[in-house]
Amino acid sequence: MTHIAILGAGQAGAALAARLRALNFEGRITLIGEEEALPYQRPPLSKKYLLKEMSLEQLHLRPERFYAEKDITLLRGRRVTAIDTAGRQLRLDGESLAYDQLALTTGATPRTLPASLGGARAGVYVVRNLADVERMAPEFAPGRRVLIVGGGYIGLEAAAVAAKLGLKVTLVEAAQRILQRVAAPETSDYFRALHAGQGVEILEGMGLQRLEGGTAISVALSDGSRREVDFVVVGIGVMANDGLAAAAGLACENGIVVDAQGRSSDPSVWAAGDCTRFPYRGEMIRLESVQNAIDQAEAVAANMLGAGQDYVPKPWFWSDQYDIKLQIAGLNSNFDQVVVRPGAGQACSHWYFREGELLAVDAMNDPRSYMIGKRLIEAGRSPLPGQVADAGYDLKSLI
Incomplete structure (x- = not known):
């Protein structure tokens, strides 16, 4: 029976395991995490959880029974010390665990x-x-x-x-x-x-x-x-957890280097989430976001089962500060112009362009601008800067 091991029980690892079962994979799945806790959401930790607005149970991505019902072996509080890619084995706590395919979803560590x-x-x-x-x-x-x-x-x-x-x-x-x-x-x-x-x-x-x-x-x-x-x-940034991968001889450069389908330099090893460095629009990038962790993990799950489809991210992020919700669509790398679109009250949005092409949008308490900007970016359409700056102009008409 084919055995897929997933190293890292965070958002990406949990999503990958669940997706394998949703795609009707019938082999063994082992999800390995260093923490004793069930896989949980991380973004609310320093916000709603710290403010006591969210309980530990509400942090959990899935209830414990989910893993039993889906026949996913969840190893909690277990630390993998080495990966033997030649023998296809993981070394953990003095034991060895054989795998047929391995997914690395090891995340990142704060500096x-x-x-x-x-x-x-x-x-x-x-x-x-x-x-x-x-x-x-x-x-x-x-x-x-x-x-x-x-x-x-x-x-x-x-x-x-x-x-x-x-x-x-x-x-x-x-x-x-x-x-x-x-x-x-x-x-x-x-x-x-x-x-x-x-x-x-x-x-x-x-x-x-x-x-x-x-x-x-x-x-x-x-x-x-x-x-x-x-x-x-x-809070000075994070570093990709690629140490085990590098020690195992996998290509790493500020993250585990994978191809567009999520496969590492070893054909039986895949990776997804914050720990990865992957191709996007002609360059290699890392995306540190919950949505990328989920989307890339689900794409990798399909490719581990033979889908053969490139992962094309649709970058978006968010940040909650006081009563302001910042929503970000796209990536603003190498922008040469920023246009401010006013909104009501504290709401507004900042639109990033490079040579007239819309790259990204920062929307503060302005979900409408965020959604329109996101759809325009994904469709490859760019409004004129003057249209963006005119609060009376209906940008939705461009979609």
Whole structure:
């Protein structure tokens, strides 16, 4: 009987296992995860779960009975230490597990502060899994002081949660502006103003020199100033979990390199989700998003069963901060123009173009603009910048 092993029990791994059964695969499926918890959603961890607006049960992707009903062997709290591609075996906890095909859905790991900066000391946290959030949850008490390191979406979401809970929040970003790597200055300006209105102190172009002190942490900054805080949350990006794959001899470069169908450099090994680097519009990219993890995993499941279809992503992302929902469609790489489309109240959208081609849309509390922009991008149609800027022009007429 054919055995498909899936290493990594997060969003991609769980989606891949479920899709195999939905496609009527009748062989063995083993889903292996390092955590004891059932496979769960990660985005709500640092938001609704930390705010106690969501229970652990609500985090679970599927109830435990699902895996039994679908005859999926779920190995929880098990760590794979090596992959033997020649022998098609996994080494875990002193045992060997043979496979016919292997899917790697190992995700990514947060970058941490160097120990030389004080990153290893108590009171410094990253946000990636349930254990991380459980450890830091008691720190989020009204009146406490928190330093957020990193002005990307993870850092800004953490700042929003802390401010909402009544903490005094300072956020430092080494780049010249928040969201510099992922968004236009217009989007940075929008969210800087949003956080300032909630009392968050944002320091841009500011390096972190060192974390010092005892119970209270003294933060030395690059301009010579100091801040006293009670704890620190680090949100400075993630690294693909490709170490096991690289050690097994698979091609890796900032992620596990796969072809358009999700196959690695070994024909019996596949990969999906945050850990992968795959072709898109003539370049190799990584997409760190829930939707890509699900869509790519489901495409890989089909290809493991012989579908032979290229995966073409339809990138979209979201971020919740206070009462603002940011929805992003497309990828804004190498844009040369940004057009602002006004909306009602705090709603607006920012449209990215390159040589007249619509690349992406950032929509803040503007779901209509988001959906229209997404459909236009997927259809390969580009409105004129003047049409976008005219709030009275019906962009839907272009679809």
